[in-house]
Amino acid sequence: MSDILHRILATKKEEVQLAKASVSQSTLEELAQASLTDANLKTRGFIHAIEQKIALGQAGVIAEIKQASPSRGILRNPFYPNLIAQSYAEHGAACLSVLTDEQYFKGCTAFLKEARNACHLPVIRKDFMVDPYQIYEARAMGADAILLIVSALSDQQLQEFESLAMQLHMDVLVEVHGAEELQRALLLKSPLLGINNRDLKTFEVSLQNTIDLLSDIPKEKRIVTESGILAKKDVDFMREHQVHAFLVGEAFMRAENPGQALEALFF
Numbered sequence: 001m002s003d004i005l006h007r008i009l010a011t012k013k014e015e016v017q018l019a020k021a022s023v024s025q026s027t028l029e030e031l032a033q034a035s036l037t038d039a040n041l042k043t044r045g046f047i048h049a050i051e052q053k054i055a056l057g058q059a060g061v062i063a064e065i066k067q068a069s070p071s072r073g074i075l076r077n078p079f080y081p082n083l084i085a086q087s088y089a090e091h092g093a094a095c096l097s098v099l100t101d102e103q104y105f106k107g108c109t110a111f112l113k114e115a116r117n118a119c120h121l122p123v124i125r126k127d128f129m130v131d132p133y134q135i136y137e138a139r140a141m142g143a144d145a146i147l148l149i150v151s152a153l154s155d156q157q158l159q160e161f162e163s164l165a166m167q168l169h170m171d172v173l174v175e176v177h178g179a180e181e182l183q184r185a186l187l188l189k190s191p192l193l194g195i196n197n198r199d200l201k202t203f204e205v206s207l208q209n210t211i212d213l214l215s216d217i218p219k220e221k222r223i224v225t226e227s228g229i230l231a232k233k234d235v236d237f238m239r240e241h242q243v244h245a246f247l248v249g250e251a252f253m254r255a256e257n258p259g260q261a262l263e264a265l266f267f
């Protein structure tokens with residue numbers, strides 16, 4: 001129980017209990033429902049945006065907005081989520097990923113709202129979901145998609161959280177690291193399957209991790225390779241294996257102009 005993922009999950013459970021004491025779940029449920037008919041908040045199709053890019057023969061890039069990470073420390077300072085979002089949108093990103101975890105990634109709800117309001121791209125709330133409360137919260141803040149990390153959840157939780165997200169019109173990125181997790185992910189409905197090249201327990205990164213799982217994945221799934229994509233050779237390596245959707249953070253966060261860095265890497 002001492003690895004980083006378990007530590008984050010323990011913190012997250014405490015945070016959710018505190019949040020519930022300040023905003024009740026029923027209030028959040030109402031806000032989440034109301035968001036679905038609010039012109040500014042109603043969902044933008046996350047998977048659709050990725051598929052559109054790929055249909056044009058381009059990369060489907062989920063461009064991440066994160067100030068820091070437990071493995072890399074501070075990545076960007078000063079940090080203006082609205083400007084980063086605009087830059088990504090101008091330079092061909094399909095979607096945004098915004099870290100909302102405060103303690104480990106220096107994120108927050110406001111960053112997601114600012115990023116989303118600054119452009120027309122769909123946004124995934126990047127956080128550690130451990131309770132349905134956070135899924136209502138995600139929709140109430142305007143998220144178009146959520147992340148479900150298979151290693152953090154039971155099969156029953158995965159199914160419950162996925163179906164709740166879908167009821168709230170959100171897409172779901174199901175994240176796996178290894179072969180056993182993949183088999184559990186394949187029990188779910190979402191077509192969007194993220195393969196994390198970073199082991200969330202040890203922080204080790206290996207791009208080969210994506211390739212090793214490919215042969216076990218049905219072709220109906222849209223595979224997103226996540227983490228450790230830093231250079232053109234990494235992108236080429238994925239393309240050689242017919243992987244066309246990417247989740248990239250660090251490489252862009254360290255660049256002076258994140259959108260230009262995206263364009264240079266992918267287009």
Ligand SMILES: O=P(O)(O)OC[C@@H](O)[C@@H](O)c1c[nH]c2ccccc12
Nearest residue numbers: 196226227228229247248249250251
């Ligand atoms: O910064 P990178 O190496 O490009 O990685 C981005 C993204 O894959 C990574 O932030 C991530 C993937 N899955 C996560 C789960 C939680 C927090 C973060 C992540």
